[in-house]
Amino acid sequence: MDYSSCISTSLDLNIRPLRVRDEAPKREPQESNFMDLGLNTSAKEETGALVEELNRVSAENKKLTQMLTVMCENYNTLRSQVMDYMSKNAEKEFSPSKKRKSDSSNNIGDNNVNMLTNGASESSSTDEDSSKKPREEKITAKISRLYVRTEASDTGLIVKDGYQWRKYGQKVTRDNPCPRAYFKCSFAPSCPVKKKVQRSAEDQAVLVATYEGEHNHPTQTDETSGSSRCMAIGSVPCSTSLNSSGPTITLDLTKSKSPIVSPSNNNNNNNTSNNSNNSDINKIIPKAKTESPEIQRFLVEQMASSLTKDPSFTAALAAAISGKIFHQSPPGKW
DNA sequence: CGGTTTTGACCCGCGC
DNA sequence: GCGCGGGTCAAAACCG
Numbered sequence: 025m026d027y028s029s030c031i032s033t034s035l036d037l038n039i040r041p042l043r044v045r046d047e048a049p050k051r052e053p054q055e056s057n058f059m060d061l062g063l064n065t066s067a068k069e070e071t072g073a074l075v076e077e078l079n080r081v082s083a084e085n086k087k088l089t090q091m092l093t094v095m096c097e098n099y100n101t102l103r104s105q106v107m108d109y110m111s112k113n114a115e116k117e118f119s120p121s122k123k124r125k126s127d128s129s130n131n132i133g134d135n136n137v138n139m140l141t142n143g144a145s146e147s148s149s150t151d152e153d154s155s156k157k158p159r160e161e162k163i164t165a166k167i168s169r170l171y172v173r174t175e176a177s178d179t180g181l182i183v184k185d186g187y188q189w190r191k192y193g194q195k196v197t198r199d200n201p202c203p204r205a206y207f208k209c210s211f212a213p214s215c216p217v218k219k220k221v222q223r224s225a226e227d228q229a230v231l232v233a234t235y236e237g238e239h240n241h242p243t244q245t246d247e248t249s250g251s252s253r254c255m256a257i258g259s260v261p262c263s264t265s266l267n268s269s270g271p272t273i274t275l276d277l278t279k280s281k282s283p284i285v286s287p288s289n290n291n292n293n294n295n296t297s298n299n300s301n302n303s304d305i306n307k308i309i310p311k312a313k314t315e316s317p318e319i320q321r322f323l324v325e326q327m328a329s330s331l332t333k334d335p336s337f338t339a340a341l342a343a344a345i346s347g348k349i350f351h352q353s354p355p356g357k358w
Numbered sequence: 359c360g361g362t363t364t365t366g367a368c369c370c371g372c373g374c
Numbered sequence: 375g376c377g378c379g380g381g382t383c384a385a386a387a388c389c390g
Binding site for chain 1: 378379380381382383384
Binding site: 190210 | 362363364
């Protein structure tokens with residue numbers, strides 16, 4: 025299943041089609057624009073046209089909201105299907121075959137791959153410190169597991185999750201012929217998070233990534249996206265940008281903090297500095313943290329409501345409209 | 359040249 | 375105490 029083919033998380037709210045076209049074809053010829061309105065009609069008609077335009081924008085907003093709702097519903101449906109599939113695999117995979125105490129103490133085998141906490145008393149020591157300290161200082165950090173389906177031909181151990189990782193080791197373990205790769209978070213030097221990535225023994229197209237610890241820094245995309253304005257709509261980050269074709273609002277639905285599962289191909293062809301590009305959506309499906317449809321719907325409504333109420337959005341909208349007007353009219357007429 | 363990857367060696371906990 | 379196995383180190387190779 026390739027989610028990218030049916031779900032696009034890029035919501036292009038291009039304002040271009042908002043020009044007066046079908047609404048009042050009789051009143052004004054196709055060539056007329058706002059400048060003509062301003063010159064040839066009374067102020068009242070101009071106001072009426074603007075109101076009409078506003079209504080049109082509102083209607084379009086509603087339509088987009090509905091589209092977004094449908095998109096999220098499709099997303100949920102597909103996700104539940106994948107989760108069913110993955111849970112079947114997980115039941116086998118997490119059967120208690122592990123001997124090591126540390127594994128069992130981390131509760132990974134209970135099929136619940138939510139962020140599991142063991143007290144999370146994150147020590148202030150860095151990795152350099154911990155590497156020199158005796159190992160009895162066990163990592164008491166959050167542990168989560170993540171499943172990522174890749175192409176069968178993809179032999180890499182790359183899991184895109186928005187962070188930058190540095191591989192520091194690889195080992196072939198006993199119960200799995202596929203090597204396990206060890207990564208440290210390299211985006212922040214003091215970040216204690218480690219990641220283990222190994223292909224599933226049952227289904228080698230599935231990558232199993234185990235995360236230990238919590239990041240003490242934002243994702244790289246959070247920090248480097250300064251070129252475009254970023255704002256959070258509810259809990260969903262998005263960004264707006266003004267380009268030649270008008271303002272574009274992009275909803276970034278990839279920044280889920282929960283363990284995720286990708287049911288389809290991705291993650292190949294990226295060198296291991298990887299992971300930083302969330303615009304290439306991961307087509308990710310939460311494995312354990314399953315938000316209910318009600319929550320999803322609430323988020324959608326919140327996003328739509330925020331879009332219509334957010335001054336940034338309205339400002340961008342106003343800028344787009346005025347830009348359009350300026351673009352269509354000779355300079356100096358305003 | 360600096361950052362990343364590779365890979366053999368080493369460390370250490372655990373079971374016997 | 376010994377061996378096994380997972381986790382980490384660190385030097386060399388690689389890469390942009």
